[in-house]
Amino acid sequence: xxxxxxxxxxxxxxxxxxxxxxxxxxxxxxxxxxxxxxxxxxxxxxxxxxxxxxxxxxxxxxxxxxxxxxxxxxxxxxxxxxxxxxxxxxxxxxxxxxxxxxxxxxxxxxxxxxxxxxxxxxxxxxxxxxxxxxxxxxxxxxxxxxxxxxxxxxxxxxxxxxxxxxxxxxxxxxxxxxxxxxxxxxxxxxxxxxxxxxxxxxxxxxxxxxxxxxxxxxxxxxxxxxxxxxxxxxxxxxxxxxxxxxxxxxxxxxxxxxxxxxxxxxxxxxxxxxxxxxxxxxxxxxxxxxxxxxxxxxxxxxxxxxxxxxxxxxxxxxxxxxxxxxxxxxxxxxxxxxxxxxxxxxxxxxxxxxxxxxxxxxxxxxxxxxxxxxxxxxxxxxxxxxxxxxxxxxxxxxxxxxxxxxxx
Amino acid sequence: xxxxxxxxxxxxxxxxxxxxxxxxxxxxxxxxxxxxxxxxxxxxxxxxxxxxxxxxxxxxxxxxxxxxxxxxxxxxxxxxxxxxxxxxxxxxxxxxxxxxxxxxxxxxxxxxxxxxxxxxxxxxxxxxxxxxxxxxxxxxxxxxxxxxxxxxxxxxxxxxxxxxxxxxxxxxxxxxxxxxxxxxxxxxxxxxxxxxxxxxxxxxxxxxxxxxxxxxxxxxxxxxxxxxxxxxxxxxxxxxxxxxxxxxxxxxxxxxxxxxxxxxxxxxxxxxxxxxxxxxxxxxxxxxxxxxxxxxxxxxxxxxxxxxxxxxxxxxxxxxxxxxxxxxxxxxxxxxxxxxxxxx
Numbered sequence: 001x002x003x004x005x006x007x008x009x010x011x012x013x014x015x016x017x018x019x020x021x022x023x024x025x026x027x028x029x030x031x032x033x034x035x036x037x038x039x040x041x042x043x044x045x046x047x048x049x050x051x052x053x054x055x056x057x058x059x060x061x062x063x064x065x066x067x068x069x070x071x072x073x074x075x076x077x078x079x080x081x082x083x084x085x086x087x088x089x090x091x092x093x094x095x096x097x098x099x100x101x102x103x104x105x106x107x108x109x110x111x112x113x114x115x116x117x118x119x120x121x122x123x124x125x126x127x128x129x130x131x132x133x134x135x136x137x138x139x140x141x142x143x144x145x146x147x148x149x150x151x152x153x154x155x156x157x158x159x160x161x162x163x164x165x166x167x168x169x170x171x172x173x174x175x176x177x178x179x180x181x182x183x184x185x186x187x188x189x190x191x192x193x194x195x196x197x198x199x200x201x202x203x204x205x206x207x208x209x210x211x212x213x214x215x216x217x218x219x220x221x222x223x224x225x226x227x228x229x230x231x232x233x234x235x236x237x238x239x240x241x242x243x244x245x246x247x248x249x250x251x252x253x254x255x256x257x258x259x260x261x262x263x264x265x266x267x268x269x270x271x272x273x274x275x276x277x278x279x280x281x282x283x284x285x286x287x288x289x290x291x292x293x294x295x296x297x298x299x300x301x302x303x304x305x306x307x308x309x310x311x312x313x314x315x316x317x318x319x320x321x322x323x324x325x326x327x328x329x330x331x332x333x334x335x336x337x338x339x340x341x342x343x344x345x346x347x348x349x350x351x352x353x354x355x356x357x358x359x360x361x362x363x364x365x366x367x368x369x370x371x372x373x374x375x376x377x378x379x380x381x382x383x384x385x386x387x388x389x390x391x392x393x394x395x396x397x398x399x400x401x402x403x404x405x406x407x408x
Numbered sequence: 409x410x411x412x413x414x415x416x417x418x419x420x421x422x423x424x425x426x427x428x429x430x431x432x433x434x435x436x437x438x439x440x441x442x443x444x445x446x447x448x449x450x451x452x453x454x455x456x457x458x459x460x461x462x463x464x465x466x467x468x469x470x471x472x473x474x475x476x477x478x479x480x481x482x483x484x485x486x487x488x489x490x491x492x493x494x495x496x497x498x499x500x501x502x503x504x505x506x507x508x509x510x511x512x513x514x515x516x517x518x519x520x521x522x523x524x525x526x527x528x529x530x531x532x533x534x535x536x537x538x539x540x541x542x543x544x545x546x547x548x549x550x551x552x553x554x555x556x557x558x559x560x561x562x563x564x565x566x567x568x569x570x571x572x573x574x575x576x577x578x579x580x581x582x583x584x585x586x587x588x589x590x591x592x593x594x595x596x597x598x599x600x601x602x603x604x605x606x607x608x609x610x611x612x613x614x615x616x617x618x619x620x621x622x623x624x625x626x627x628x629x630x631x632x633x634x635x636x637x638x639x640x641x642x643x644x645x646x647x648x649x650x651x652x653x654x655x656x657x658x659x660x661x662x663x664x665x666x667x668x669x670x671x672x673x674x675x676x677x678x679x680x681x682x683x684x685x686x687x688x689x690x691x692x693x694x695x696x697x698x699x700x701x702x703x704x705x706x707x708x709x710x711x712x713x714x715x716x717x718x719x720x721x722x723x724x725x726x727x728x729x730x731x732x733x734x735x736x737x738x739x740x741x742x743x744x745x746x747x748x749x750x751x752x
Binding site: 314 | 631656670742
């Protein structure tokens with residue numbers, strides 16, 4: 001466990017969850033109040049005071065959010081969760097989205113590893129791993145993609161071989177976001193021959209400080225070193241860190257991933273709205289841009305972004321309704337993913353186009369907006385690639401939703 | 409979604425509506441009115457007092473979608489909306505519309521001037537995009553920028569022009585009103601007109617959903633059965649991805665409509681549903697035409713009828729104006745950034 005100066009973030013007590021009996025609008029108000037009272041101005045990318053948080057600051061902030069009831073919302077209380085409903089999860093995410101807040105440094109732990117462990121983990125694993133994720137003692141990264149298996153995970157070559165209670169893992173992972181800062185990697189490895197394709201795959205919770213693990217950062221187009229290559233050279237992993245049985249575990253994980261694709265970062269639509277409001281407010285502070293956004297051309301184009309966001313909200317809210325009603329979500333997460341990733345790129349391009357026309361000297365609000373939207377524009381280029389590229393999502397929709405024949 | 413006390417579900421209306429629409433295929437407009445009324449479909453949202461079912465707008469959505477899907481040649485949306493809009497001020501007319509005794513329609517474009525003369529009002533002007541106006545008994549027209557007037561199409565001074573426009577299924581007419589005298593009691597207040605227009609946007613989206621769904625089904629069938637280069641068209645990734653995009657659009661329309669009739673929905677959600685339906689619906693019907701290749705350009709394949717209908721509905725609801733107004737309202741509601749913190 002890394003040492004964290006928890007005094008970095010001093011927060012008000014989490015009044016909302018002290019009693020745990022708030023619901024509906026009262027819950028929303030409590031979450032909103034807490035977030036607005038506690039989110040430091042320096043974390044807000046729409047603020048002139050913005051300065052990207054350091055890792056210890058992010059960890060402390062996310063731990064504070066958890067204590068306030070804003071992480072692990074639907075996880076069972078037995079494993080550190082708040083045991084709330086999916087609708088409350090949606091409410092909390094709407095409030096998180098409404099503020100320009102840094103992305104989680106542990107979203108893989110909270111939205112991928114955690115739900116998979118809940119679905120396939122042993123009781124001991126749930127008690128060991130889940131609270132550590134929520135308390136930010138363990139940051140996770142995802143070891144799925146490989147140089148020869150990007151979109152096609154059936155081509156995985158990283159191998160896990162068992163000897164008694166110990167597994168040995170050999171291979172290489174790539175595009176592993178945040179591996180340099182993580183304690184654990186959710187590794188997908190092959191236990192059978194390559195010809196088995198999707199069969200013979202198993203998942204492991206591998207410690208990144210284990211002997212034989214090497215992490216090499218990769219510089220991305222936004223200048224950051226956020227994703228990495230991870231090499232496994234005869235890394236020993238105990239059976240107690242194997243997640244689910246080979247085959248069964250992966251099949252269960254696929255079902256979890258279906259739901260996750262539809263529900264992860266549920267705040268996204270509301271964050272896009274926060275970005276749009278920021279863009280417009282910055283434009284209105286500048287005489288040239290204020291005039292432009294009042295012209296019909298930009299009214300129409302901004303209106304199109306509003307409609308995109310409303311449609312995204314509709315995708316998210318109806319998915320929540322479906323899950324609450326016990327319906328299978330199937331591949332519909334691919335629809336939402338396809339929509340938000342492309343809509344965000346359209347929006348980011350429009351933001352750059354508008355801000356490029358600002359008066360000189362730049363108004364401070366325009367400077368803040370430019371800094372934010374230039375980063376968003378570049379990062380949005382990754383959004384149609386990660387978590388299944390646009391082409392993969394289209395393939396899933398064609399195969400599994402439309403069930404189009406591929407036959408001769 | 410709002411439910412009634414009897415826990416009736418909007419989706420339960422879809423099957424009845426689809427069957428009724430199919431039955432209407434060879435009937436005259438007046439026979440269709442009686443048939444649809446007998447199935448309870450014209451009064452879905454009208455009050456019990458005028459023979460309606462008094463259900464929320466959500467229940468009209470599957471009915472209008474079924475009409476779109478089955479290319480119903482009847483001004484169904486107008487009948488549904490007028491049955492409710494007239495139920496208090498003119499209950500007998502509302503009852504006649506709900507029971508299929510009378511045909512009523514709405515001119516969605518243009519407006520007339522109104523001059524008060526005692527208990528009468530004299531209307532002058534041009535209106536258009538009035539579905540099936542040639543055969544209708546009553547026509548609702550917009551007055552200037554305030555309210556609307558219900559006019560008998562038998563009144564002196566009314567001339568219904570020949571149908572124009574793309575839509576072959578529900579022909580739209582321009583109507584000239586020259587010194588048409590009506591009773592002042594036939595004037596609907598501004599608020600009624602606004603509610604009617606707002607609900608119409610949801611129902612247009614529903615009609616487009618029905619058309620788009622049918623187009624995608626036709627395109628899927630064609631792609632699965634038509635063989636080229638020794639394989640079904642659907643073998644090709646370009647075709648698969650095109651159809652997948654159409655599915656994305658279709659579900660976008662469906663979810664946006666669901667959201668627009670939710671308890672917390674307002675004008676923004678309704679406009680968004682209509683606008684999304686226009687954009688995605690056009691793309692889906694145009695895409696279906698393309699997938700059909702040369703066959704798609706023939707009169708006999710019904711895709712063009714849906715495409716015509718989608719484009720007509722988009723224009724009827726003034727999609728372009730609605731989009732600009734939505735953008736204007738959104739921009740107008742946001743304050744300029746201060747130097748410190750931009751958005752809240």
